[in-house]
Amino acid sequence: MINSYRPQSIEAALDILNEKTCHIFAGGTDLMIRKRQWQGAERKFTQDIVFINHFTELKNIEKDEIFYKIGSLVTQADMVKSDLPEYIREPYRQMSHPAIRNIATVGGNIVNAASVADSLPILYALDAEVLLRSVEGIRQVKIENFVLGKYKTLRKSNELLTHVLIPVKPYSGYFYKKLGQRKASILSKLSVFILMNQDDIRIAIGAVNETVIRNRTFEMDYLSHKNIDVLKDNYQSLMMGMDDKRSTKDYRERVALNLIEDYLKGVQSGL
Amino acid sequence: MKINFNLNNKAVSVESTLSRRLLDVLREEFDLTGTKEGCAEGECGACLLYVDDLLVNSCLIPMANVIGKSVITIEAFSETLAYQAIEKAFVTSGAVQCGYCTPGMVMAVHELFKTYPSPSLEHVKEGLSGNLCRCTGYQMIFDAVELLREGGYRHDQ
Numbered sequence: 001m002i003n004s005y006r007p008q009s010i011e012a013a014l015d016i017l018n019e020k021t022c023h024i025f026a027g028g029t030d031l032m033i034r035k036r037q038w039q040g041a042e043r044k045f046t047q048d049i050v051f052i053n054h055f056t057e058l059k060n061i062e063k064d065e066i067f068y069k070i071g072s073l074v075t076q077a078d079m080v081k082s083d084l085p086e087y088i089r090e091p092y093r094q095m096s097h098p099a100i101r102n103i104a105t106v107g108g109n110i111v112n113a114a115s116v117a118d119s120l121p122i123l124y125a126l127d128a129e130v131l132l133r134s135v136e137g138i139r140q141v142k143i144e145n146f147v148l149g150k151y152k153t154l155r156k157s158n159e160l161l162t163h164v165l166i167p168v169k170p171y172s173g174y175f176y177k178k179l180g181q182r183k184a185s186i187l188s189k190l191s192v193f194i195l196m197n198q199d200d201i202r203i204a205i206g207a208v209n210e211t212v213i214r215n216r217t218f219e220m221d222y223l224s225h226k227n228i229d230v231l232k233d234n235y236q237s238l239m240m241g242m243d244d245k246r247s248t249k250d251y252r253e254r255v256a257l258n259l260i261e262d263y264l265k266g267v268q269s270g271l
Numbered sequence: 272m273k274i275n276f277n278l279n280n281k282a283v284s285v286e287s288t289l290s291r292r293l294l295d296v297l298r299e300e301f302d303l304t305g306t307k308e309g310c311a312e313g314e315c316g317a318c319l320l321y322v323d324d325l326l327v328n329s330c331l332i333p334m335a336n337v338i339g340k341s342v343i344t345i346e347a348f349s350e351t352l353a354y355q356a357i358e359k360a361f362v363t364s365g366a367v368q369c370g371y372c373t374p375g376m377v378m379a380v381h382e383l384f385k386t387y388p389s390p391s392l393e394h395v396k397e398g399l400s401g402n403l404c405r406c407t408g409y410q411m412i413f414d415a416v417e418l419l420r421e422g423g424y425r426h427d428q
Contacts, residue, residue, distance in 0.1 A: 004289040006335050025290075025333065032292070032331040033312040040295050042288065049290055051335035077325075097401030098382060100313050102325040103332070184400030185314060 004049040010057070010133070013050055014160060018135045021157040022048045026073055027103040029096075030112045058107075058162055067165040072107025079106060087174035087195060088166065091122045094178050097185040107161045110143070115150045116246075118178060121193040121206035123164065124214045131163040132156075140165070150210040171195045175263040179255060181246070189247035192259045196267060199223070203231075203260060208241045208252045228264050232257045276337045279303075279347035289335035294318045296334060297344060305345035305374045309403070316402030319375040320344045326382040328401070345374040352428040353381060356419060364415040368406030376402050380416055384426045390416065 005022075007013040016022065023045060025031055035043040052058070058071035061082050068084060079092040080101065095101060095109075095118050109119045110130060120143070128143045132155060146154050155161060173196040180186035191206040201223055205213040218234040236257060241249045275284045278301065285300050297303040297320075309315035311330050318329040321343040322336075348354050357377050360366070367373050376399065383390055383398030390398065395416045404412060 002290075004335065006289055006338070025335070027331075028333055028336070029313055029328075029331050032333070036311050039308050039311070040299060043290060043292070045290060051289060051333070053336045054338070096313075097316075098386070098398060099316065099319055099326045099328050099379070099401050100331075103327050184397060 002045050002048055004051065006051040006054070010052075010055055010160070010162070013052055013055075014133065014135050014158070016050055017160065018158040020048055022050045024111070024160060025049050025051045026053050026105045026108045027075065028053075029100055029104040030108060030114075052160070053105075063168065065168065067167060070106055070164045070166065072105060072110075072161045072163060074106045076101040076104045076106070076109075085171075087171060087176065088122060088126070090174075090176050091118050091178070091191075091193065094118065094176075094184075100185070106164060110146070110164065111153060111155060111161050113147050113149075113151050113153050115210045116187045116207045118188055118191055118206060120147065120212045121191055121204035121214075122176075123166070124212040125193050125195055125202040125204040126166050126169075128167075129165045130161050131165065132159040133162045134159045138162075144212070144214070147211050171197050171200075173197075173267065175259075177259050187246060190252045190256050192256055192263075194260065194263055203235070205235070205239075205256050207246075208239055208256055210241075213238050226268065228261050228268075231264070232261060235260065274334050274338055276339060277341040279342070279344060285334075287334045290333045292330060293320075293322075293332040293334060293337050293342065294329040297329065297342075303344050303346050305349075307371055307374060309371070309375075314401070314403065315372070316375040316379060316399075317372055319378040319402070321348075321378065326378060345378060348378065348381070353424070353426055356422065356424055356428070357381065357415075360415040360418040360422070360424075361412075364411045364418060366407060366411040366415040372402060372404040372406075376404065376412060380412075380419070381426055383416065384419070384424050388426075389420055392417075 005016050035045050037044050058073040060071045062069040076092045076095055080089050109117050123143045129140050130146050132139050175194040178191040179189045188207040190208050193204045195202040201219050222231040239253045241252055243249050273284050274287050287296055297306050306320055306329055307317035309317035313328040313331050320329050323340050357380055379399050379402050387394040395413055
C-alpha cells in the first residue's frame with residue numbers, strides 16, 4: 001500500500017521525510033514516466049509519495065550581490081522568461097518543448113541527476129551550489145559534490161532540495177550547443193557549454209560521461225598557454241563514456257572536442 | 272479522497288487518489304474524451320490542455336497538482352471564437368487527417384499565438400515541437416497556422 005501526502009508546509013513535508021523514505025514529487029515529468037503504466041491504471045510507485053509542487057515559497061528567483069537564488073520549484077518556462085542572464089536561460093530554452101517546460105522544475109532536473117540532464121553543465125560551469133533542508137537544518141553543497149553519478153546524488157532521504165545558488169558574475173562571451181536527433185523535445189547526445197572572460201574560462205561537457213565533465217586545472221592551464229590542442233588532449237583524457245542508443249562514444253567525444261576547438265579558434269581570431 | 276478543482280469553468284469535486292493522472296480522471300470520471308492518450312510520456316502532445324492558463328501534458332499531471340486549479344480542456348475551448356478560427360484554418364488547409372493529434376495540436380496552436388502573436392515558421396516549429404502527427408507530415412498544419420497569422424488570429428477572442 002502506497003501512501004501519498006500533500007503536506008501544507010515545508011516543515012510538515014520535512015517531518016514526513018524524516019520518518020520514511022519517500023518519492024518527492026514536484027512537476028513529475030521524470031517520475032511519472034519512470035513509473036508509467038497502462039492507460040487508466042495507477043502509476044507503479046514503489047515508495048510513499050510526498051507532493052511538494054504547491055509550495056509557493058520555492059517558486060521565486062531572487063538576487064543579491066553574491067548569488068542568484070533560484071527556488072527548486074521554479075519551472076523551466078519561468079527560467080526562460082526570467083531576467084536572468086541569457087547564458088543561464090538558454091539551456092532551459094532548449095530543453096524539451098513548451099508544455100513540458102511549463103511543468104518541469106529546476107530542482108527536479110538536478111535531483112533526478114540523469115547523465116543527460118541539460119541544466120547540469122551550466123550549473124557546473126557557474127560553480128552553482130544547492131541548499132538541502134531537513135529537520136536537522138540546512139546544508140549548502142557544491143553541485144559537483146552533490147551529483148555522485150547517473151541518477152545518484154548526495155541527498156539524504158530526509159532532505160529536500162530547496163534552492164539553487166548561482167554566483168553572480170558577468171561574462172563577456174558564452175557558447176552553448178546541444179546536439180540531439182532533432183532540435184526539440186530530445187535527450188542530448190552531448191552538450192557543450194563555455195563561458196569566457198578576459199581572465200577566465202569555464203568549459204563543461206554534458207551527456208558524454210555519467211556526470212558533467214569540467215576541470216578547473218585544465219581551464220586555468222589553457223588561460224596560461226592558449227593552446228587549443230593541449231586543452232583538447234586534456235579534456236579527452238577525462239572522457240570515459242559508452243556507446244548507447246542515442247550515440248556512440250567516439251561521436252560524442254570527437255564532436256564535443258571539435259565544438260570547443262571551433263569556438264575557441266573563433267575567439268582567438270577575434271571573430 | 273475528495274479533490275476539488277475548477278473544470279471547464281465549473282467547480283467540481285471528484286473522488287481520486289493524489290497520484291492519479293488528470294488525463295485518466297477527465298476521460299473516466301467526466302467523460303471528457305477529447306483529451307487523448309498517445310505516448311503517456313509527454314512526447315506526443317495528444318493530451319495537452321490548460322491548467323491555470325499554462326499549456327501542460329495531462330498524462331504527466333497527478334491530481335495532487337490540480338487541487339484548487341483551473342483546468343480547460345478542448346471541450347470548453349471549442350466553445351470560443353478563438354477555437355472556431357483554428358478549426359476553420361485546419362479544415363481549409365487539410366490539417367486534420369486521422370484526427371487523433373488534433374485536439375492537442377489545437378491547444379498548442381493557441382499557446383503558440385499567446386507566445387508569438389505573429390509567429391515565424393521557426394516559432395511555429397518550436398511551438399508545435401511537443402506535438403506529433405503521423406498523417407500530415409506537418410506541412411498542412413504549418414499552412415493552417417500561416418492562415419491564422421495572415422488572418423490576424425487573436426488568442427483572447
